[in-house]
Amino acid sequence: MSFFTSSIGRKVVMSITGLFLISFLIVHLAVNLLTLVSKDLFNEASHFMGTNPFIQTMQYVLALGFILHISQGLILTMKNRQARPQKYAMNKPETNSGISSRSMLLTGVLVLLFIFIHLRDYLWEMKFGNLGGYETDYDLVVGLFDDPIYTAVYVLSFILLAFHLNHGFQSAFQSIGVNHPKYTSFLKTLSTVFCIFVGVGFSAISLYFFFN
Numbered sequence: 001m002s003f004f005t006s007s008i009g010r011k012v013v014m015s016i017t018g019l020f021l022i023s024f025l026i027v028h029l030a031v032n033l034l035t036l037v038s039k040d041l042f043n044e045a046s047h048f049m050g051t052n053p054f055i056q057t058m059q060y061v062l063a064l065g066f067i068l069h070i071s072q073g074l075i076l077t078m079k080n081r082q083a084r085p086q087k088y089a090m091n092k093p094e095t096n097s098g099i100s101s102r103s104m105l106l107t108g109v110l111v112l113l114f115i116f117i118h119l120r121d122y123l124w125e126m127k128f129g130n131l132g133g134y135e136t137d138y139d140l141v142v143g144l145f146d147d148p149i150y151t152a153v154y155v156l157s158f159i160l161l162a163f164h165l166n167h168g169f170q171s172a173f174q175s176i177g178v179n180h181p182k183y184t185s186f187l188k189t190l191s192t193v194f195c196i197f198v199g200v201g202f203s204a205i206s207l208y209f210f211f212n
Contacts, residue, residue: 015172017069100167107164114157162199
């Protein structure tokens with residue numbers, strides 16, 4: 001257990017849970033993209049996701065992944081600040097790290113707030129509510145994008161998530177040992193491409209339905 005309470009162990013746990021959450025994002029985006037293909041197809045996929053025993057079980061694993069990822073991130077941040085209580089007078093963080101790495105805590109907290117809103121508006125309504133007065137899951141998803149404020153918050157949240165992913169994606173691989181100079185450049189490029197894909201993908205869906 002001492003390994004998992006060490007700085008390295010916490011980083012490994014945070015990295016593994018982060019990669020797990022990234023896999024969920026890919027599935028989530030793939031399902032959401034079905035709204036652009038067919039109303040019936042999306043509703044069928046939504047019904048499958050909401051009734052399949054394996055996926056329902058994985059929801060609890062996903063929740064545990066969120067809790068571990070967030071808790072380890074907060075603990076590591078506090079320990080790093082305790083280790084460096086005073087900033088160096090000549091410290092220039094902008095020359096030592098990118099904006100994505102410097103804003104991980106901020107973007108993480110803001111994305112977490114959005115997740116709570118997202119769960120309330122979608123998951124709660126689909127599982128326990130009355131779909132917000134809409135007839136189907138598709139109508140609920142599309143209908144919320146009629147609100148310009150909600151759409152703006154949605155887009156902004158995924159822009160923040162993209163910044164969070166840009167650093168988190170590549171650092172996750174480094175923390176689990178995939179940090180050979182041969183792969184560093186590729187991982188940085190892959191990280192940038194992936195975060196843009198996720199940010200643009202989710203945002204494009206919301207903007208498409210907002211303007212149509």
